[in-house]
Amino acid sequence: MRTRPGPRSRTRTRLFSGLGATVLAAAAALTAPTTAQAANLLTNPGFETGTLSGWSCSGGLGSVVSSPVHGGSKALAGAASASDNAKCTQTVAVQPNTAYTLSGWVRGSYVYLGVTGGTSTWTPSATAYTKLSVSFTTGASQTSAQIYLNGWYGQGTYYADDISLDGPGGSSDTVAPTVPANPASTGKTSSTVSLSWTASTDNVGVTAYDVYQGGNLATTVGGTSTSATVTGLNPATAYSFTVKARDLAGNTSAASAPVPVTTDNGTPPPPGFKQAAPYLYLGWGEPPAPATVMSATGIKWFTMAFILAQNGCNPAWDSQRPLLGGVDQSTIAAIRAAGGDVVPSIGGWSGNKLGPNCSTPEALAGAYQKVIDAYGLKAIDVDIENSDEFENATVQDRIINALKIVKTNNPGLRTILTFGTSTTGPTSWGNRLIEQSKALNANIDVFTVMPFDFGGGADMYGSTIGAAEGLKTKLKSVFGWDDATAYAHLGISGMNGLSDQQEVTGVDIWTRIRDWSNAHHTARLAFWSVNRDRPCPGGGVVETCSGIAQNNWQFTSITAGFTG
Template sequence: MRTRNRVLACASTTLIACAGVVAAPSAHAANLLTNPGFESGNLTGWSCSGGSGSVVGSPVHSGTKALAAAATASTNARCAQTVSVQPNTAYTLSGWVRGAYVHLGVTGGTAAWTPSASTYTRLSVSFTTGASQTSAEVYLHGWYGQGTYNADDISLDGPGGGDDDEAPTAPANLRVTGTTSSSVALAWNAASDNVGVTGYDVYRDGTLATSVTGTTATVGGLSPSTAYSFTVRAKDRAGNTSPDSAAVRATTQPGGGGPGFVQAAPYLYLGWGNPPSATEVMRATGIKWYTMAFILAQNGCNPAWDSQRPLLGGVDETTIKAIRAAGGDIVPSIGGWSGNKLGPNCATAQALAGAYQKVIDAYDLKAIDVDIENTDEFENPAVQDRILTALKIVKQNNPGLRTILTFPTLRTGPNSWGNRLIEQAKALDAGIDNWTIMPFNFSGHDDMYGATISATEGLKAKLKSVFGWSDAEAYAHIGISGMNGSSDVGEVTTPQIWTQIRDWSNAHHIGRLAFWSVNRDRPNWEFTRITAGFTG
């Protein structure tokens, strides 16, 4: 494919002056763009050719929204915005883009572009305005026939145009409204300005953390049990910025449960499908965790691998030791779709907790996963409650243990049995750390990326409703367990689709990513390598 170099040579007729022109000093740098992160949920401030642009919830670079613009054979999906600027002044235009041959530039001036960005990539250009220039048009576009590109967090830094030199007042009453082990939620009172406040910059320990248009923000990517200081500045369209608000301090929650628990753990099944060498796959892909399948019941309420292999003294224990010697770890999958399961075979929650404890003690586990499916467990109220109560007991008896529930889902989120499971977990105070859905087997649905995201968003909404969590808290309690290649009903998840799902999962900071299974990921372990890039 051929592309034109969009970087224009310096000419006296261009609107943007060339390098070497002395720029007037800039008193306060500010983002001059309206709706720079598309967090308004619409294209306010932007104009996209031929209706090619829209605002989407994923994939995003930060926040909850981003631009999606579809480049077809007849349009390069150009989206632009014009702002007021000052003459003879230096500006920096930057942004995060994703897609093929995405351009970011200034009309009549310079541009930057990327030939192929499978994940969000930062582009940046600097320019100096002409001697009499008072406006500049910034733009994004893809390339003809190259499909949809995404853009987020676009910034034009420098002083605004016009005669307004009055800064907004400092935001008042900055306060902490919530914390997790990896995020802090903030709110403040609106600032005032002679013309109007256009947004706020939130600083963490003196470094810009995020920009918003409203009076609330959540700063993510933080470390557990760590103190941070936050301030906020207001800004107006002319580029004037307010003084800092009064600082507020917040300490994130410990990482010992729920948010902050991150696990990339594809399934490894030693009882089926010519199982590969776990350590060879680790060396080839960088994966550290495995979900090892399956712990079932043997002779009543006794745990065993596939109902037949002992916990200790067999290939499973040998494999776990090798994984740990190589710097990794495992979480056992207890249950599954078929087989003789512990949930129905252990008569009481206490007996079931005892069975779980045998597994925990055998391997000194950091986490356990109960894969609750089918009519014998998932669609059985008594067994649901037994499992939840047993998990509550083992959490009480094993401080720091993480508990995971893996269960089926609809495209729209949990079905009635999934909703009951979540509601009962709240009622019983089970303290489940991660809710992992299996978004496949949707009767041949052909958009596996869209279906996965829709199902995950439905789970998020349910968790928020039941537990009263914020978006960030709900995402941190969520896991996705997909199926590489073809599902049982013929749906196909390609490596490209799985990469999209992983990137969305990273952008939304969910807690867990898995797939069924490494045994099927041959010959190059491509899905495992993609999963190893999950960072939560």
Template sequence: MRTRHRLLAGLSAAVLTGAGLVLSPMTANAANLLSNPGFETGSLSGWTCSGSTGSVVASPVHGGTKALAGAASASDNARCAQTVTVKPSTAYTLTGWVRGNYVHLGVTGGTARWTSSATGYSLLTLTFTTGASQTSAEVYLHGWYGQGTYNADDISLDGPGGGGNDTQAPTAPGNPRATGVTATSVSLSWDASTDNVGVTGYEVVRDGQVTPATGTSATVGGLTASTAYTFTVRAKDAAGNTSPASVPVTATTGKDDGPGPGPRFIQAAPYLYLGWGNPPAAADVMRATGVKWFTMAFILAQNGCNPTWDSQRPLKGGVDENNVKAIRAAGGDIVPSIGGWSGNKLGPNCATAELLAGAYQKVIDAYGLKAIDVDIENTDEFESAAVQDRILTALKIVKANNPGLRTILTFPTLNTGPNSWGNRLIEQAKALNANIDNFTIMPFNFGGAADMYAATVNSTTGLKNKLKSTFGWTDAEAFAHVGISGMNNASDAGENTTPQIWTRIRDWSNANHIGRFSFWAVNRDRPNWEFTAITAGFTG
């Protein structure tokens, strides 16, 4: 069995280096590719800043008469970004003048530079080479949480512009149509566009929110029941040319019949980790993808049996609480992930089930939670009979004390289903009458599975069969208690789950009406939040 090494996966997304380190510059191939690089328009034209954190100021400036001011707060790092068209397999140089504490300049999915403290303007420089099929790059600036306002000026991206001689856009997609609706999603199809070179993908647009698609169909999730929505579709080619929008198509979501007796628990909740990997502004991700829930990681122990974020940040009064408030203000919610692969866990540190239940209750009370997830991994929790039983009993206690609370167990798996420790966990959940709502497996790190779709379906079916035999459920009842928590792109074992594979897994999950769908992690889902958008189309 292999389990998840969360912090090791996908670390290539951002490598931060101290101020003053300058890589050897390349020969300039073109003028600055960025628009409004010195903010001399007096506006943020060309740039998109998180929330309302960005503004243009007249002082202090590095050159000209204007500069960017980014108001970083305890809950927002004031990220401002711009996307440009680039050439594949080509070297570029990015430079910028910044001042303030922990100001970052970088390329999404690539390298970043930062300065820890600069009272005057300081130059940051980095070089990067685009991927073999990369046609766009997102340049970003941001400060750091709680470090106050930073300034940036005279940003330059030097290199050849993308597109070459291809300036012809694809034709507009034809005959867009709704092919299915639920209370929270609309499925669409359309006729393919044509292009002089070739269409590389499509985008479904609703109220400014974009759902990417590689083929001629997509499901847009995170919608409101009994509501009419209007969609258009546009095509893109390798040169970055975008087609005109299709004719609009309008569809109305289905009726939400309300909870009723024994409502199903359904949740699409990708992981968001504030302790690593340049965490994005959750509200921006929600607007871009339609996702409503996040699994926020990780609640660990501090000084014994005391729950905190990452064993260091308090439950209340910090960046984590501010992010929860921002997510809820945007119409979403969170489920905390308690535990994980590494760190100081509550399960082993709380001596009794009653003390552990008390720790869980502190988390529930801090945020008025609807659900909690205990991510049980490694030898200290998953492979300990005593800790397994302690966690199950504690969850039984908090569920009895919090009517309506949903409880989730997340744990590793083999490619055939639960291993012996997973089987024991399920059997003990039955024996202790823990009334767990969802058993979520992590179908990856199988040792190098070549077909991640088949491996995920096999392991999930194995979990369903174990729940069916243990609890005496039907197939449908067992699937309703099943969850999948995947890993986007490369796993620690080198297995690759592409957006296409993740879409197939989601569609299989919808067809079998499982209860929960998640992946690790939004932090790694850059630059277009493609896996998050796919996950938002989970309807259960």
């Protein structure tokens, strides 16, 4: 653990790392500094949006909490660790050679408030909210300043609220962003509405979008987002939403075209199997203790991967670990002891699979039955991929017939088929899988598509919804179902963070996908994987983290909100 700081240690390089190019002049300027006029320049200064909009926190360690607060109903919590001081920053436009006052209310041990490259203040121990305040004067050519809050290494969580930077905004930029175009509703429930729009442009850059419900600010998202979800709405109520873009200097665009939306009436969703079950893999990626994740997120189901073939037509975890007596059985027992359950995933992209190794549907059904009996399962998932199973008509039919057999022999068992997709719905092999499921009367409960690996730069929300809607249309065509019934047999299994093809499914996108799934009462929501549900911005595609900025288990927490 690092040495606890004293008053002389506040100029440590690490503490003030950030905008090295921003220099706040301490020496006298050629002209006397302008006096700041009282006006808070910060976005989301009291965190009342319920998000970190406008702020950036290191290590994904910042969050918004409802208690303890100083004013309003929200505050910032920075979970400083032994290796990260949970530094949260915001950059604003300022005027050169001008006096400003920075203040805020903080609570915790060794909490700092300051300006990167300039002055700061701190408190060693604040058991109740304490006000910190500093004044500074900008340099002769300075047009931006980065303010920061942070705790100290190993000193635990700090809290901050009602932060204020008083003074005139930067006056060099007077050009407002363009109006957000193509606003639309992308999903709704009885209490939420999800919206999207086309990004605005600005001569400097868009820093935020403000979403209004009528004339009231409903929520704010960062300038790189083109979507938002408004919560806390009333059932069966008509609303109208508009969006405005805002830049660093505080210039605001005109309002977008209004989006009229009527929330759902709150009636129960269609009956059927509903499952929020992210993948947990014990084969790599520092698998977390499932009870810890369950306690932190509220998740109840996990999709356990992968069961493959060992010595012919015998099921084993990763073709190596026995069904009973090992870490997999003890993990399933721990999940159930915590009030949850599992659905094993049989197959996957690679490895020695049961489908090709079991020579008949009856033999394959016997292998599935060993897995069902080992754990007393309520559901099984066959992840049918690659040319050895998915793109093989003989093996496709063998899997479908085997699932038909085990469903007949195990009343109440739910069967799931998971397979790849195009951005507009099932491929020709996916279409065949659905058609044969009908022709062979297999009574499959859920058809789940995996909408990722389309290629870098893909619109992951649009592509995912396009794939799901295409699947819905195919299910309607083959089975003669209406929309509601088709959605109730449909699942989505995504990939959190950075995918193999360099696509990015961020927290906001996954939230929108979850909201769309709830609004359409689909059957299943999963992602690959809980092992990767940890932050590592710029970390690439690795097995232990998502490659993006997020909080620990944030995708799992979002998924736990799927109710169908």
